[in-house]
Amino acid sequence: MQAAIAGNETAYHGLLLELSRWLRTRLRARLLQTGHGDADTEEAVQETLLAIHLKRHTWRRDAPFVPWVAAIARNKLVDQLRRRHRRAEVPLDEMLDDLPDTPQPEQTSATRDIGHLLNLLDERQRAIVLGVAIEGRTAREAAVALGMSEGAVRVTLHRCLQRLARRIREEQT
Amino acid sequence: MKTDELLNLLAADRITAPAPAQQLLRTLLPGVAVAITLYLIVAGWRADVIASLSSPRFIFKLAINAALILAAGALLLRLTRPEAITGKLRIPLLLILAALLIAVTTELLLLPQATWWQAAHGHNSTWCLRLIPTFAAAPLAATLYTLRRAAPTRPAMAGAVAGLVSAGIGGVLYATHCPDDSPLFVALWYGLATALVAAVGALAGARILRW
Known part of the structure; x- marks a missing residue:
């Protein structure tokens, strides 16, 4: 850790x-x-x-x-x-x-797979998430593929994860 | 999504939030600044504040609120962690309560019975109930925000402790304004105000601190 x-x-x-x-x-x-x-x-x-x-x-x-x-x-x-x-x-x-x-x-x-929650994301976010998750790309590879900076990809990825967690919490209440 | 796919995502995310103690410092400093600003606008220190530093009752009033900030603050930091065991950290809070009871008993012995009610009622009791929560509001928002980004597994308790810290801050500020120094007044009105802020913290905590 x-x-x-x-x-x-x-x-x-x-x-x-x-x-x-x-x-x-x-x-x-x-x-x-x-x-x-x-x-x-x-x-x-x-x-x-x-x-x-x-x-x-x-x-x-x-x-x-x-x-x-x-x-x-x-x-x-x-x-x-x-x-x-x-x-x-x-x-x-x-x-x-x-x-x-x-x-x-x-x-x-x-x-009720976390994957279903991907519908919350916009096209670019989903492209990043799927690229990293399924194709096993690194943040840098995803950045090159999408023409973004590596930092922007990392920030987007982090926000997507926070959003998934928030959605899971909302579904519980 | 398969779990292995989720693992790829998590491993690629390197953004880590700062440790809870660091976050608490960052949020509480502006929170206290707001409280002090409010204090200066609506209250201000009493005229004899320097002379009062030689009064044991005045010192006690300040010290017990300051002790509350420290004791509840230590407990608050512990409660930011999911595996928190409060155990020994509850003892300082109990000691503060014991100190208050001792001070009240001493005061009852020192004062003639006829003046008890006057000492307890003081001049400013309703202001005490209004201003301590007012000064505590911004610190409470700051501590709850920090808790929300941490991992408390006992939301209501964590919220109540955030309320105690904030009421201590409000209490220290109000203590330098309020002319009533008797431990009878402190136990009754500061006690009520503190309980009120802790209750608000607990209610808010139960609602917003789940994750």
């Missing part, structure tokens, strides 16, 4: 990947208990990762990392459970029968 805050993108990407696996395993266990599926898990994983990313300045270098991540995950899990509150309850036995055997859950697409 220190390397990530210092701007090392490769280290940060690696950390996020590891976090996504850790979160998937933990959140899935909790969400299955309450009758949620893999798509809900993926949604919670994505929202937690986004929150970790946008709130990373609240982690202190001298503080342990895991409790900080766990607190954010718990906060997002509570949101998720609250949102699905209206759903019909599944009896416990039935739920346990459905438990798949695979210990390490596979990655699935989220139901």
Whole structure:
């Protein structure tokens, strides 16, 4: 995380990947208990990762990392459970029968996927987001492709992420 | 969008907000400047403010508000973090409350019973209730704004603590204006004003500090 805050993108990407696996395993266990599926898990994983990313300045270098991540995950899990509150309850036995055997859950697409929220963005923003996300471009490559400065691409990207987070929060209230 | 795709996006975003303590400083300084400006326009210091520095009651009045700023401020910074454990940081706030109770008891013992009500009621009680929240408003906006950009997981509590910090700032300013120094007056009216600002902070926090 220190390397990530210092701007090392490769280290940060690696950390996020590891976090996504850790979160998937933990959140899935909790969400299955309450009758949620893999798509809900993926949604919670994505929202937690986004929150970790946008709130990373609240982690202190001298503080342990895991409790900080766990607190954010718990906060997002509570949101998720609250949102699905209206759903019909599944009896416990039935739920346990459905438990798949695979210990390490596979990655699935989220139901109310962050991707749907891309509709909020204008054409240029969407081009940047999709270029970086799907084609795996760096900010510089996206800048060259769109004829923008790298700084402008980074600022746009950051604003898009903040906007997604704001939209997720609005949908909860 | 797949999670791996989201990871590409997040890793490409290098813009990090400043640490909460730094943000608090940046927002609170203008907030306090607004409060001081309001203070100078509508109140101003009382004529005997220098002479009063030798009065234990006046010093107590200032000190307890200043202590509130520090104690609540430390707690506020803790609450900017999602994993915040308030634990020991609540103790200074309890000590402030204890100091207030001791001062009130001492004052009751010192003053004849016939003058208790006069000391508690003072000259300026309604102004106290109006001006402390007025001076606290800009600092409250500043602290809530900082919290909003941080990651508090207990929104109402964080908002209430932001209210305590702001009421302390309002209290220090008002203390140099108000002619009433008795701890009875301070406990009653400053206490009410502080509770009011904390309640506003808690209500606002519960609404705007979710993320």
